Amino acid sequence: xxxxxxxxxxxxxxxxxxxxxxxxxxxxxxxxxxxxxxxxxxxxxxxxxxxxxxxxxxxxxxxxxxxxxxxxxxxxxxxxxxxxxxxxxxxxxxxxxxxxxxxxxxxxxxxxxxxxxxxxxx
Amino acid sequence: xxxxxxxxxxxxxxxxxxxxxxxxxxxxxxxxxxxxxxxxxxxxxxxxxxxxxxxxxxxxxxxxxxxxxxxxxxxxxxxxxxxxxxxxxxxxxxxxxxxxxxxxxxxxx
Numbered sequence: 001x002x003x004x005x006x007x008x009x010x011x012x013x014x015x016x017x018x019x020x021x022x023x024x025x026x027x028x029x030x031x032x033x034x035x036x037x038x039x040x041x042x043x044x045x046x047x048x049x050x051x052x053x054x055x056x057x058x059x060x061x062x063x064x065x066x067x068x069x070x071x072x073x074x075x076x077x078x079x080x081x082x083x084x085x086x087x088x089x090x091x092x093x094x095x096x097x098x099x100x101x102x103x104x105x106x107x108x109x110x111x112x113x114x115x116x117x118x119x120x121x122x
Numbered sequence: 123x124x125x126x127x128x129x130x131x132x133x134x135x136x137x138x139x140x141x142x143x144x145x146x147x148x149x150x151x152x153x154x155x156x157x158x159x160x161x162x163x164x165x166x167x168x169x170x171x172x173x174x175x176x177x178x179x180x181x182x183x184x185x186x187x188x189x190x191x192x193x194x195x196x197x198x199x200x201x202x203x204x205x206x207x208x209x210x211x212x213x214x215x216x217x218x219x220x221x222x223x224x225x226x227x228x229x230x231x
Contacts, residue, residue, distance in 0.1 A: 037220075046209065046222055046223075046224050046225045047158075047166065047209055047211075047222040047225075048222070049219065049220040049221070049222070052218075052220075060217070060218045060219070062219055063123075063217065063219065096165055096166075098165075105152070105153075105154060105172075105213075106154075106171055106172050107154065107213040107220065108156045108168055108171040108172075108211075109156075109158075109166070109168060109211070109220075110168045110171075110177070112165035112166060112167070113165065114164075114165055115165050
């Protein structure tokens with residue numbers, strides 16, 4: 001059974017870079033039908049897609065965050081990572097990693113990690 | 123960018139009631155629309171994909187319909203375990219991106 005687990009610091013200082021890793025277990029990150037993504041949710045608010053990556057390294061990002069986001073993949077470790085630079089309090093959120101199934105025109109986040117809370121504060 | 127308008131933002135219903143949530147896209151998105159359930163403190167769970175297809179293992183009381191700009195999510199008979207926030211999500215390919223609706227918080231009356 002495929003599982004995803006986020007890891008990384010729970011507290012980041014303003015202007016610094018937020019770094020998180022998602023470890024995929026129970027399956028390969030190199031499966032051809034799947035992309036992998038990051039989604040975040042500020043406290044008490046809705047969901048915001050951050051960006052997605054294919055195992056080949058191909059990426060696409062939310063235009064509103066694109067200038068600050070880098071997503072990378074390490075197939076040898078079955079992991080993908082998120083870096084968000086120049087963070088402010090507005091970046092405080094629960095960050096989820098998720099599997100994105102892409103079959104034809106179907107794009108759906110079908111398996112999610114449990115999420116990790118990241119607070120931006122000095 | 124395609125905007126998604128989900129309504130209502132909150133809903134109170136009784137056990138056994140039929141519950142309906144709508145999601146409207148600012149332009150035609152064909153059937154590129156998914157529905158998720160999020161219980162408090164938990165990650166979202168995919169319920170419906172491609173507007174009307176039930177994800178494996180999801181109870182049949184959940185259903186979705188619609189295409190183009192107007193979509194509906196229905197719980198045919200509300201159960202206590204259905205208390206959650208529900209989100210629609212669309213896929214746009216120009217540019218490639220994903221947008222979630224604002225969410226509907228469902229409570230038991």
